[in-house]
Amino acid sequence: MIFIKVFQKLSQFSGKVPLEHWVSRIAVNTCLSQIESEKVRPELRHADLSEEEQAVVENLAASSDELAPDRQFASRQLVEHLLEMLRPAERLVIDLLYLQGRSVEEIHQITGLGLAAIKVRAFRARQKMKAQLKKIEARTT
Amino acid sequence: MKDIDPSTSLPPSSGLRPAGRTSLDRLLRSASKARDESTPAEMPFGFDTRVVALARKNGNGPVLAGLFRRIAFASAAVIVLASAGAYFEFNRNGDALTGSGNEFAIADSAIQDEVAP
Numbered sequence: 001m002i003f004i005k006v007f008q009k010l011s012q013f014s015g016k017v018p019l020e021h022w023v024s025r026i027a028v029n030t031c032l033s034q035i036e037s038e039k040v041r042p043e044l045r046h047a048d049l050s051e052e053e054q055a056v057v058e059n060l061a062a063s064s065d066e067l068a069p070d071r072q073f074a075s076r077q078l079v080e081h082l083l084e085m086l087r088p089a090e091r092l093v094i095d096l097l098y099l100q101g102r103s104v105e106e107i108h109q110i111t112g113l114g115l116a117a118i119k120v121r122a123f124r125a126r127q128k129m130k131a132q133l134k135k136i137e138a139r140t141t
Numbered sequence: 142m143k144d145i146d147p148s149t150s151l152p153p154s155s156g157l158r159p160a161g162r163t164s165l166d167r168l169l170r171s172a173s174k175a176r177d178e179s180t181p182a183e184m185p186f187g188f189d190t191r192v193v194a195l196a197r198k199n200g201n202g203p204v205l206a207g208l209f210r211r212i213a214f215a216s217a218a219v220i221v222l223a224s225a226g227a228y229f230e231f232n233r234n235g236d237a238l239t240g241s242g243n244e245f246a247i248a249d250s251a252i253q254d255e256v257a258p
Contacts, residue, residue, distance in 0.1 A: 010194055019194055056171075060164040067167055072175035079172035098169040130165050137164065 001034075002027045035088065044081055044132055046139040053078045061137040082129045090125035097122055 005026050013022055049057065052074035059067060067075055079099070083091045096102045096110065097118075107118050 013194055019191060056168070060168060064162055064167075067171040069174070072171050075168050075171035076175035079168060094169075099173045101173060126165065130163070133165055133168070 002030050005030055044085060044136065046136055048081065049078065049136070050074070053081070057133075057136050060133070082132055085132055086125050086128055090121050090128070093118055093121045094125045094129070 002023075006023055009026065013019070046054070046057075052071070056067065056071050056074045056078050059071065083094060086094065092111065093107065093113075096107045097104070102110070104115055104118050107113065108115055111118075113121075
């Protein structure tokens with residue numbers, strides 16, 4: 001998103017400041033806008049999901065087996081939808097812990113959060129994601 | 142941690158609990174595999190952006206225009222030098238041919254003088 005904004009606003013670059021500073025300012029403003037917009041998190045609806053994501057939800061509801069490798073991309077998109085429902089701090093923990101496969105100790109070193117805080121955030125985030133996924137599954141079946 | 146979810150699925154290295162089999166666990170495992178494959182190899186923002194930004198900064202792209210002008214001058218200089226070299230070589234070869242023609246005529250007349258009675 002930042003990259004696209006930089007390209008869109010290239011014509012506004014006056015050259016009075018170094019390019020790095022100008023890009024940094026755009027990045028900071030974009031992030032602030034994103035945080036503002038994320039304060040309002042609408043509930044994820046079944047209709048918002050693509051056909052592949054709906055198929056993943058159906059698979060999860062119908063079977064307890066692992067998802068097939070060809071469902072990985074759709075499952076990642078579905079997880080990103082679910083992550084959008086979380087607070088940024090919770091999302092960070094889930095991303096590092098589950099998607100990047102980092103240990104609690106590593107997350108502690110990266111983020112500076114306490115070990116207990118990481119576990120609590122992961123637990124709460126998982127609860128939210130579970131509840132959301134259950135709602136979607138209920139609409140599917 | 143009393144209230145940790147019993148089905149928490151974490152990698153064995155995470156120091157918490159082993160992988161679970163709930164829908165969310167399976168979804169997260171599948172998503173984590175896809176994430177590794179789709180990570181871009183390099184950042185999209187790089188040299189090209191800087192060149193374009195610099196061109197825009199100076200207005201109407203004089204940097205690129207200057208670059209093209211320099212390339213055109215260099216190309217023209219190479220063409221002129223190559224043409225001059227080819228012309229010089231052609232003239233020199235023409236002289237050599239003329240010279241060798243005279244030498245043949247002298248040798249021919251000398252042979253005829255010797256052979257003639």
